[in-house]
Amino acid sequence: MTADSSSAGDPRRSLELLWGLVPARRRGPRPRLSVEEIAVAAIELADAEGLSALSMRRVADRLKVATMSLYTYVPSKAELIDVMLDRVYGETPKTYAEGAGWRARLEQVARDNWDLYHRHPWMLQVVMHRPVLGPNMIAKFDFELRAVEGEGLADLEMDQVISLISNYVHGAVRSAVEAMQAESRTGLSDAQWWEISGPLLEKVFDPAQFPIAARVGAAAGEAYEAVGDPERAFAFGLERVLDGIEAFIEKRSA
């Protein structure tokens, strides 16, 4: 129910795992698994049941191996999550449409990330400061920066623009994914939830006291019944963000 998650692995061990620096065993029984296989199983589990269901025991079960065997390949769960992260970073496209301008490129970056988070919602719960310096993460960072390369921005500004996009997408995808998962997480559909909350709220909530919230809340509630609407809200915000960046780039090159 509660918690941190990390990418808090020992950076030395994580990097060794990520870049394949482990020196290949010579003696002893043949390994039945690989870090790769374990990461794949863990990702499947997390995709299907969420990060809270990701336990070493469950991963081991999936691989038909005893729990403690995993620790031969991976120093702890934290490093396993690092490996999972870098692996899914490898899924995003790494080419832009021919002849696209910076705006189209940035929009692609945003949408690729939107898609990635939707495929792997558990990423939202993993704390990511001190990025996992794996090959895929670096490639992704480089690719995203290329969206705004050569537009007259300073290095730091390029980083800030990409951060802005990432931050927005992260926030937007978070609410969208939570909306999608709300039913399965709570066992209550939106309708059922409102059936319970609505009448109770009516008893205690005075619309006259908060008229704007009442009005807008009703409008938003109605609109979001329509399927796919989080996506429209995402697109709306993205347009604003891109407009803001456009104004900045124009000012910068003037």
Next chain:
Amino acid sequence: MTADSSSAGDPRRSLELLWGLVPARRRGPRPRLSVEEIAVAAIELADAEGLSALSMRRVADRLKVATMSLYTYVPSKAELIDVMLDRVYGETPKTYAEGAGWRARLEQVARDNWDLYHRHPWMLQVVMHRPVLGPNMIAKFDFELRAVEGEGLADLEMDQVISLISNYVHGAVRSAVEAMQAESRTGLSDAQWWEISGPLLEKVFDPAQFPIAARVGAAAGEAYEAVGDPERAFAFGLERVLDGIEAFIEKRSA
């Protein structure tokens, strides 16, 4: 280490707690605690040690009470988190500076939320779809909407603008807070972390392959050594977002 968190309480029970609908006991021993006291203790604990340290046992210890006593006041941990959330929502200011325009008001909303998240970083880990419909949350929503009331936007657009701001702030504060907490979480300062990662990365990472990431990464790394820089990055993004909203409002009223 891993997990979901929720605001996944039974909505009926949460609402009763939030609005004080519990019908006041008559018989039996005098209660030694109150939901309020429990929430305060839980918030203190979560502020100090993070959401992963928030356990019923630890909260009970803090109140010098047996663990199971808490369940007299609160049906489960999920509802407790709902109460904690609504309580901290009450902390944000609820008045705008006299005569401020929508842009100044929106900026205040963003900064108030930035501050709130910094005071209570555990909020970042709580899943918030299906908002906790408590009095403070509703008041906050109403207040934030007032920032863009009367600017010619449709109800739905007002909601989208506030969502955009919230999403951006959420994302930005997340990276800033994680940066601040990285040292205490991992026991490694940024310098120590880099001392370990740097040399290892140099062995495997080819700057020629990802020249932009190398260049910008170096520039950003240097800049972020300066304390308080996440705040500047936040301000940068916020300006862009507000510019984007400005363009929208102008187009809308034209």
Next chain:
DNA sequence: AGGTAACGCCGCACGTCGTACGATAACGGC
């Protein structure tokens, strides 16, 4: 004043988790 129903408090127990430890067995190189 005494009885009783309602209620707060809490010890115990179950099944979950990550993972430390040490025994055992499989294998490569000599």
Next chain:
DNA sequence: GCCGTTATCGTACGACGTGCGGCGTTACCT
């Protein structure tokens, strides 16, 4: 064939949320 290395995994510990049931306190009713 032997030995050192390494993979596998059973057991155990201390954390977690919380269901259950007993105990003791209190307020109302008679």
